[in-house]
Amino acid sequence: MDYETLKLVWWLLVGVLLVGFAIMDGHDMGMGVLLPFVGRNDLERRAIINTVAPHWDGNQVWFITAGGAIFAAWPLVYATAFSGFYWAMMAALWALFFRPVGFDYRSKIKHPMWRSTWDWGLFIGGAVPPVIFGVAFGNLLLGVPFRFNDYLMSTYTGSFWELLNPFALLAGVVSLAMITTQGANYLMMRTEGAIYRRVRTASLIFAVLTIAIFALAGVWVATGIEGYVITSVVDPGALPDPLAKTVEVQAGAWMHNYTQYVWAMWVPIAAFAALAASVLFSRLHQAGAAFWSSSVACAGIIGTAGVSMFPFVMPSSLDPRSSLTAYDAVSSHLTLGLMLGATVIFMPLIVFYTAWAYKVMWGKVTTEYIAANDKSVY
Amino acid sequence: MLTEELVDLSRLQFAVTALYHFLFVPLTLGLAFILVIMELTYVITDRPIYKDMVRFWGKLFGINFALGVTTGITMEFQFGTNWAYYSHYVGDIFGAPLAIEGLMAFFLESTFIGLFFFGWDRLNKWKHFMVTVLMAVGSNLSALWILIANGWMQNPLGAEFSYVTMRMEMTDFWSIVFNPVAQAKFVHTVSAGYVTASLFVLGISSYYLLKGRDLDFARRSFRIAAGFGFASALSVIVLGDESGYTIGESQQTKMAAIEAMWETEPAPAGFTVFALPNETEMRNDYALHIPYVLGLIGTRSLTETMPGIKEIKERNRERIENGIQAVTALERLRKHRDDAAARAAFEASKADLGFGLLLKKYTVDVSQATPEMIQQAVDDTIPRVAPLFWSFRLMVALGFAFLLLFGFALFYSVKGNFIEKKWLLRWALWFIPMPWIAAELGWVVAEYGRQPWTIYGVLPTHISVSNLTPGNIYGSLAGFVGFYTVLLIVEMVLMTKYARQGPASLGTGKYHGEIAAGGALPAGAVADKI
Numbered sequence: 001m002d003y004e005t006l007k008l009v010w011w012l013l014v015g016v017l018l019v020g021f022a023i024m025d026g027h028d029m030g031m032g033v034l035l036p037f038v039g040r041n042d043l044e045r046r047a048i049i050n051t052v053a054p055h056w057d058g059n060q061v062w063f064i065t066a067g068g069a070i071f072a073a074w075p076l077v078y079a080t081a082f083s084g085f086y087w088a089m090m091a092a093l094w095a096l097f098f099r100p101v102g103f104d105y106r107s108k109i110k111h112p113m114w115r116s117t118w119d120w121g122l123f124i125g126g127a128v129p130p131v132i133f134g135v136a137f138g139n140l141l142l143g144v145p146f147r148f149n150d151y152l153m154s155t156y157t158g159s160f161w162e163l164l165n166p167f168a169l170l171a172g173v174v175s176l177a178m179i180t181t182q183g184a185n186y187l188m189m190r191t192e193g194a195i196y197r198r199v200r201t202a203s204l205i206f207a208v209l210t211i212a213i214f215a216l217a218g219v220w221v222a223t224g225i226e227g228y229v230i231t232s233v234v235d236p237g238a239l240p241d242p243l244a245k246t247v248e249v250q251a252g253a254w255m256h257n258y259t260q261y262v263w264a265m266w267v268p269i270a271a272f273a274a275l276a277a278s279v280l281f282s283r284l285h286q287a288g289a290a291f292w293s294s295s296v297a298c299a300g301i302i303g304t305a306g307v308s309m310f311p312f313v314m315p316s317s318l319d320p321r322s323s324l325t326a327y328d329a330v331s332s333h334l335t336l337g338l339m340l341g342a343t344v345i346f347m348p349l350i351v352f353y354t355a356w357a358y359k360v361m362w363g364k365v366t367t368e369y370i371a372a373n374d375k376s377v378y
Numbered sequence: 379m380l381t382e383e384l385v386d387l388s389r390l391q392f393a394v395t396a397l398y399h400f401l402f403v404p405l406t407l408g409l410a411f412i413l414v415i416m417e418l419t420y421v422i423t424d425r426p427i428y429k430d431m432v433r434f435w436g437k438l439f440g441i442n443f444a445l446g447v448t449t450g451i452t453m454e455f456q457f458g459t460n461w462a463y464y465s466h467y468v469g470d471i472f473g474a475p476l477a478i479e480g481l482m483a484f485f486l487e488s489t490f491i492g493l494f495f496f497g498w499d500r501l502n503k504w505k506h507f508m509v510t511v512l513m514a515v516g517s518n519l520s521a522l523w524i525l526i527a528n529g530w531m532q533n534p535l536g537a538e539f540s541y542v543t544m545r546m547e548m549t550d551f552w553s554i555v556f557n558p559v560a561q562a563k564f565v566h567t568v569s570a571g572y573v574t575a576s577l578f579v580l581g582i583s584s585y586y587l588l589k590g591r592d593l594d595f596a597r598r599s600f601r602i603a604a605g606f607g608f609a610s611a612l613s614v615i616v617l618g619d620e621s622g623y624t625i626g627e628s629q630q631t632k633m634a635a636i637e638a639m640w641e642t643e644p645a646p647a648g649f650t651v652f653a654l655p656n657e658t659e660m661r662n663d664y665a666l667h668i669p670y671v672l673g674l675i676g677t678r679s680l681t682e683t684m685p686g687i688k689e690i691k692e693r694n695r696e697r698i699e700n701g702i703q704a705v706t707a708l709e710r711l712r713k714h715r716d717d718a719a720a721r722a723a724f725e726a727s728k729a730d731l732g733f734g735l736l737l738k739k740y741t742v743d744v745s746q747a748t749p750e751m752i753q754q755a756v757d758d759t760i761p762r763v764a765p766l767f768w769s770f771r772l773m774v775a776l777g778f779a780f781l782l783l784f785g786f787a788l789f790y791s792v793k794g795n796f797i798e799k800k801w802l803l804r805w806a807l808w809f810i811p812m813p814w815i816a817a818e819l820g821w822v823v824a825e826y827g828r829q830p831w832t833i834y835g836v837l838p839t840h841i842s843v844s845n846l847t848p849g850n851i852y853g854s855l856a857g858f859v860g861f862y863t864v865l866l867i868v869e870m871v872l873m874t875k876y877a878r879q880g881p882a883s884l885g886t887g888k889y890h891g892e893i894a895a896g897g898a899l900p901a902g903a904v905a906d907k908i
Contacts, residue, residue: 050496053492053495053496054492054493054495054496054497055489055492056492057447057488057489057491057492058485058488058489058492060447060451060488061480061484061485061488061489063451064450064451064454064480064484065477065480065481065484065485067454067455067458067480068454068473068476068477068479068480069477069480071457071458071465071469071472071473071476071477072469072470072473072474072476072477073473073477075465075466075469075470075473075545076466076469078457078458078465078469078473079458079462079463079464079465079466079469079844080462080466081458082455082457082458082459082462082465083458083459083460083462083844083845083846086459086844086846086850086854087850087853087854089455089458089459090459090854090857093451093452093455094857094861096448096451097448097451097861097865099448100443100444100445100447100448101444101445101448101865101868101869103444104440104441104443104444105441105444105868105869105872108441108872108875108876109872109875150709150712150713151463151544151712152466152544152545153462153463153466153841153845154462154466154845155845156845239540239542239543240543241542241543241544331469331470331473331547332470332540332543332547332548334547334548334549334551335470335471335473335474335547335548338474338548338551339474339477339478342474342477342478342481342482343481346478346481346482346485347481350481350485350489353485353486353489353490354485354489357489357490357492357493360493360497360500360501361492361493361496361497361500374885375883375884375885376495376496376498376884376885377496
């Protein structure tokens, strides 16, 4: 496969991994967000937690693997974004610390204080990372203050607080609402009775909320923020060198891809349609269909951010020519090819055995079941 | 500005987070296979006690695993957050095994661990056994890939520098995978994990035996641990890292430092059992020396010489001087990609580019480096001898102590009278922490011994860090230490609680403390009290 095609394939694959993360880890993070509110007593909360007990760890690997794949395929993005967003990354990491221990240790000691502490720990582990990743996406759309020297060593001049600007915070809310919808739809499939009624309400509220805020963010992108345009001739097959191009900041530039390639409009349209479908199916008590709809919505929303910026991945507001794109932030031809091979071999296997694990554990998790299996469940 | 304070803090944070992470990894690696052995016994014999053993030791496995996952997430992201230039410079090579680790190993391990814990009633026993096997294979595969990545840091082959992309690029994936240093490290590290887990099971079983409770359960666990532990302790020593120390210069440097071998000795070199390394005068005070042994271990030959520190330094001086040419030519090339003279000069000297970069610690303009700076850079190329010398010796001594302990444990297991050997049971119990100490020392030897490089001969540690302010690292380091310490305490409390409670924690009604006779506590009573 030629270098240019591989670069495009990897832009898509990074997207696929992020969407996989949102769908899979998203539903157990969404569970964490809802946990303190839809579980009114210890047994109910344990029933909710045990819907993801056998799966959260596997789901979390989507996050780890997305990180590893960005390292391998887009090393400059991995290096520049993670060091630039230093405190945001630390906050996400530290929030994630609450998950493994929250899941595994919570029910090992019976004291109510102990258990409610970990419930809020799971809430933090579920709510903070999606907000941060949303805020990070928001800042990518705005451009990030970094520049490279001749050694391609990056200097980042922004601060953590500057990341929390109004537009980025709005993107954070889109992300949180999307993940919560995903979690609610998953819980609808796996719970019954009072818990089911509460998560169904949550599903309806958060899906509508996601539609509204996503639309607002769309209008903001189209009219309120400036995008980036490459003004030099790009050879997509060239050896990656971010400093070889020139870039300009232009109002409305993030809409160019939609005017140039009209089919790209289907990505945001799919996001809206899928969210509407989620609302519809929740109303009809079709939990499975609602879950698939919100999964498509995750793909649509993440895809919209990606398509709007393409080929940019991480534009620089400080020194636009330092901006990183899907063409010039990538690994070598050999590494991209190799990693594609590894993905093609392993990804179907992963999907296969993950599906099998869900199939084995499928069914409604009830409070009666928890009470009867006190020692062997979370 | 990459100040020394920033570099030291970044290193400290990496060391702290890696050492914490490595408190949990070895037990996971080994206990997974002990669970496999126990469960295999269960599916073959169909005796429920073996299932209880899998479930009980599995509970402790889970408590440990949770923190392994928690501290592991940090490792995946810390290269980007704190070692940005490293990530850029070698991400093309180093990122690949990390991503493959995720795809091939983490998914496998993490998906099947869920079924391991929660699938007992939903899978028949053979299917459940398969789940346990896949979980164990997954965890050990992850060790393989991370050690391939780490092996490449010690002995970077299969890659080449490109001045256009300003980084190292992969040229031969398979030579990276089959890097002999990586393979030696893998075998050594997983064996160390097996020893850790065996001693864990052996020690806790001994505790029950000493207390005279759950005898049947503890006896069977003890025997399995003794057998597996003996084989592993043997493998950890015989297939020790030393087999890899002759390969590549980095390992030679490390070996010379570990052995405090200042002069090149005629082959085969002697082994220094004890010495007080004197770094300023580059000699050993009071050395106790056994002739020939080191040469035999290190080179597996009678004729190959092993270079001493002074000889290595002289070689490095030449490479640094040549490296100055490489850096100077590279900087010209970066300004003008079509400067043919600069390209020719660079091609002639690029093998020593990394050595030239060592001078970046002392000057921005490497071409103006003074003889003093060069001397400092030469001195930097040898890690400090004393910490390595002692860490290594302590680790090896512990290794032999494990072999001895498991030797006795196996001997008396075969004879069938280990329950009467109170001294052995006490030794096993009080020795539980030792494999962890040995493993952490091993990490220090391997990684501290690689300094001043992150990638030996290619990228100095000094320029690998992210361009942050020291204040940032003080803050995050405090956060990590705080979080990890609290979590470690919580983990220890739970581990101790469940280890003390023993198999009764399964709630089957068959074990010590559950049988409602003579005022014994009913099931769950212990949990209620805490």
